[in-house]
Amino acid sequence: MFKPEITIHSDDPRVQEFLERIENGEKIEVDDWMPDDYRLQLIKLIAMHGISEIMGAFPEKEWVPKAPTLKRKLSLMAKVQDEVGHGQLLIRVAEDLMHPLGKTREDLIEDLFSGRLKFHNVFHMPAPSWADAALIGWLVDGAAIVTQKMLAHTSYAPYARALKRIILEERFHAYHGEDMVIALGDGTEQQREMMQDALNRWWPALLMFFGPPENGEIKSNQEINIRYKIRSKTNEELRQEFLDKYVPQIRALGLEVPDDNIYYDETKKQWVYTHPDYTYLRDVIAKNQGPRSQNRLNLRKIGFDNNEWVREALLHNQKAIS
Amino acid sequence: MSKDVKDYDVYEVFSQKEPTGKFESQFSLLAPNADVALAMAQENFMRREEVPSNLFVVKRENIHFMPPEKRKALLRLDNKDYRQPSHYGYIPSKWRELKEKNAPKASV
């Protein structure tokens, strides 16, 4: 494991200069000098973001062959393909950051299997009905869009460039998700029930997606990210944005937010709601013990192991020419 | 798997919108060689763009970036109007003025 030597707390003059650049709104490139902890925070964040896109393909993919109409088959395939494509973009950015540490994509995948590299909580959850596929496209993507919009202002230019592409495609994802839930929410009794069930199932995971609220206590990890302008908002700010956008949509569809206590506090200009049990993130999800964690990891592992002969054959060719 | 070559190479992908247009950088991908990189390029980065008229890929190690400490060499003063056509914007009206001034006098 790479030990950071030069950090935000070091008195190395280069750190001060680096922070000044960041404060001036300058963007950092992969070949710029950077403090070790800046690099490590980025790798951690971007590798998790990237691998979550890859793992996020699996829950929706369960419904790709079963998508109800020819049009849905096409659009859902395109959407899941985009997720894998976003994974490609992000993992490439992480790979370039890992390069000086002698690590490659293969190491990253192995970190996933060993549990060192985590993927987002929502992709550990089951998707037992077609409405779950619709809900993922609508609200899981919705939550991701809120986070990614914030991250697009990141100080690290290659990440910002990848996010720019991703956000453009997310505009399609947002409409795609809304198109699916409108068909169900505005559909038959059976369809509306499916949709409400899926919402009930996913609500706590959606709130957890943004992480525990800070309650005025910013952790050092997050503080570093904010000072380095890797991110600019807190978990709770992001969750509030999500609620701002989606509670009205949920209600417009005639669905019920599965929280009897939720209301908008006009004076504080924020949502008051029942928090999920965030210890679930640390005690279950982070240990890959969620309902579908092992299944999804296993799929990734099968894909990886079964094709080892292909990678080996291509690496053989690569060596032959280099 | 042998440890000396651990993963594929990085290829940068460039595309050209139309035959008279310039090539622009799209993104990068991992591939064992240029043939594979070319076969993956369009579907990875240009699924929604108009069909490009051409593509090329370059192994990243063959691209030379301006090193960070030399990027200052890209700076210059903003005093080079004389290179811009707009700097000569007075000319059309000047021509009109001159034509009028020097028009041959109609003989009486």
Add this chain to the structure above:
Amino acid sequence: MVKKYNTPEEAKQDQQYLDTLKELIFQLADDDLLISHRGSEWLGLAPHIEEDVAYSSITQNTMGHAAMLYELLEELGVGKADDLAHLRKPEEYRNARLVERVNGTGDYKENPDYDFGYAIIRNYAYELFKKIRLEALQQSSFVPLADTARKIKREQYYHLYHWEVWIDQLAHSTDEAQKRLNNAIQKTWEDVASLFDLGPKGDQIVEYGLLESGEMLKKKFMDQFKAKMENSGLIWPGEPQPLSETGREGRHSEEFVDALNHLSEVYKMDPQASW
């Protein structure tokens, strides 16, 4: 000189022609539907991320082709495109056996033990055949079908190129890769003859000038496939076994019935609903 039919309305005037035409378009549409379904099961499981994305584009294109063909049937008054794709009985599907085969063992959601070597060779065989068939269809007596074939062929070029790149890469690499490709050719060969079968109305399909004969398609296919194998140092498996039963007559494997159940599971919950 065969008579041309310029519009669905013209075709509908001639019942025998219409029946023959429907039979053919079902073959084309069902082939694309099934191979695309198999492709969609691969999503997320390819050898590397970039390939996952590229392969999915081929799968989508192919599903798009199926949709165009079902829509052609809809214009011919056969039924709603989505109903045709999802609601027929297994014995009413006209696809070749080759395209319905599973990708490997195991369930796609739980333990998909898929063979990328088979994916390469099966897809290459199908796309090569499809190219040859599309070229012939461009002369079809049903003009809207000829036009559709012309459109499809434009983006199908990439499919064949893609799988050729894979063959070129792997055929000249490790012994294991070569062995796997050769095994995949053997496996593909068990079903390859199903492609050239034009079904019970085969003779009429040719007489009406809708498509050239199965023997012609087969000859062109074998010449090109053999050349590719020889250039790649792979083992040419020789003349394929004749068929015992054929998908073009609606005889399908159990694997097919599973695939059909998957692809129609949600739609069947309520075909009247909007999805």
